[in-house]
Amino acid sequence: MEALASAPSPLIALVGNPNCGKTALFNILTGSRQKVANYAGVTVERKEGSLLTPSGLRVRILDLPGAYSLDPLTPDEQVTADVLLGRRAGETQPDFVVCVTDATNLRQNLRLVLSLKRLGLPMLVALNMSDIARRKGILIDSARLSQELGVPVVETVGVKAKGVRALVAQLDALGAPARERPLAVWRTPSAAELEHDQAEVRRILGLTGGDRLDGVTLSDRVDAVVLHPVAGPLILAVVLFLVFQAVFAWAQAPMDAIKFGVTAFGNWLGAALPASLLKDLLINGVLAGVGSVLVFLPQIIILFFFILMLEDSGYLPRAAFLLDRVMGSVGLSGRAFIPLLSSFACAIPGIMATRTIQNPRDRLATIMIAPLMTCSARLPVYALIIGAFIPQQTLWAGLQLQGVVLFVLYVLGVVGAMGVAFVLKRKGPGAGYQSLMLELPAYHWPNARGLAIGLWQRVEIFMSRVGTIILALMVILWALSSFPAPPPGAMGPPIQYSIAGHIGSWLAVLFAPIGFNWQISIALVPGLAAREVAVGALGTVYALSATGADVSGALTPLIAHSWSLPTALSLLAWYVFAPQCLSTLATVRRETNSWRYPIIMAAYLFGLAYVGSWITYHAALALLS
């Protein structure tokens, strides 16, 4: 792929303010031909795609992170400025810049256009969301705007394939990139220059139209309710609660289908293959392990669907606004809410998203508590235990008891996180003022295409983790559980004599005070690689150690039968706090560029988990006796 970089396909950079619809435009231009990676040395997401123009020109398109200014305050903005100036190692300076603007918000967006013009790179301006502008009665004379700005201006609609025709035609006309790149120069503007820019924006908009200052917009009317001091938090609580209920209720049918499919395939394989070590590996190692993790994919998809919807509709920053005061009371900014909410899906993107927090101390606190947010990898573990131990019982108003227990686990994680953040705030150095300055973009309906692409990218990441890390661990665990073979004439299940059995019995001593048996103790070891692995590991441990009819039985009735309720509750508490994910610790290492913080994190989380499980176990024992 790297060789292609030297081929004469021009590199186009999409630049724009946050919330200008740039990513939607990028999605429509490149479709599924996208590569998502990180910029070298930082955790800023790098999105590149390609486009084949009608005349057959292959164009590379780089979706640069949103920026308000070329004087960076965040790592995102730093990347954008560095790439444009050609001073980012490993990145080619773009041949051409497409400055994406929100046609309904030109007053803000045109200042960046003026800054980019000053850079001296060849560019054009895309008037994005031009359909929404027209519907709002904002009419912009784009020919006049082009004349005043001195660069081409095209209208685009980032959510429709037809909406980028004019832009594609302009890119088509670019041809092969020039050998000599123009030198981009940037000098931080003075306050006077910023004001001068704004005066220029006002002058241009006066000539071209598009400066209609809305009175009370539809978004304002929605905000009057959604941001209402009393109604707002209530709506937020309802939204979050509905999401968690849906994760459980809607996912049931597809989960049952996957379970059925995996079982049927395992039976077919068992009948078709002759008895051998390979068959044992395939059915009890690979299929049992991956199959029991795959089954929870529907829940993960539903959760991500809601997160993406909230993000795309513009509700997510409102939630940050509503929570800012609460977050502030424990020393976090409202901005920390978005990384923390992402951590409900997975702590890794959540920790990466903390780069938008400017204050380093605030950012570190957010990183430290991100693993306490209940990530989707815990769902398989929670679902297994809740399904086995909590009766399917409807409380009042259609509320499911299982859903309520799940909600309580989420709340526990959040309360724990707030407690830790509060301690960090007390112990940390004086914080001074922390900025919020969070844009609340106009509401709009989430775009199905963007949602599908976003969902697919996240599912792909989850699937590749299932396919690689988990499969490898399942096979290793199968081997640990199978070798050495039991001595001739042994009475117990074979796993007792294996390496895993020895590790498990040693760990069981450590975990006995919190009610864990040796099967759980074994499962927690591979579970360090990823939380969901523990479910597959339990499956393997039990499938191998069980005798007779239990082998074909599902894990759920098995553990319901062999674990006590206090043990189950103790394990739930363990999973609320324990750092059962090496990937998270590796991410923290990379984000903080130090081993100090991942070590501190692992130590405090294990301590918290052990204490939490001990209290849960002994409280449950006392209550049930």
Place this chain on the structure above:
Amino acid sequence: MATPCDSLAVPSFSASSSSIAGSGSSGSFSAVSSCNPIAGASAGYIAGSSSSVGLSSSSGDMQLTDLGIGTCARVVSVVQHDGKAPVELGRRLAELGFLPGEAVRIVAKGLMARAPIAVRIGTGTFALRLFEAACIRVRPEQPTA
């Protein structure tokens, strides 16, 4: 209540910020507060009416935090930090569009004390913490009803 804007600070924005504050205009603001405006009232929207520059114009000014919900106003100036706030505060506010002459309106305020406020600036909306909003001086467009 003391706000970051009440104390004196050297404008760190740029060397030229004091010059665009204009002769006399920064002095006129000292009557209201000791803030260092990024720009005096002479810049921006009042540019056309030189008569409004000076002390007389500052009497109707207020901090953005004191503006009622729904009342339209115009930005008069954005002041510098007090040394505790991030040095980039004033510059970033300007970059977001809080520039003299721009129309502002409070969209929402929180119930709890010290909750952030949602502010319409031009055609965009931003959530600001109170210390950020306190750095913005505005003049209501019409008398508060």
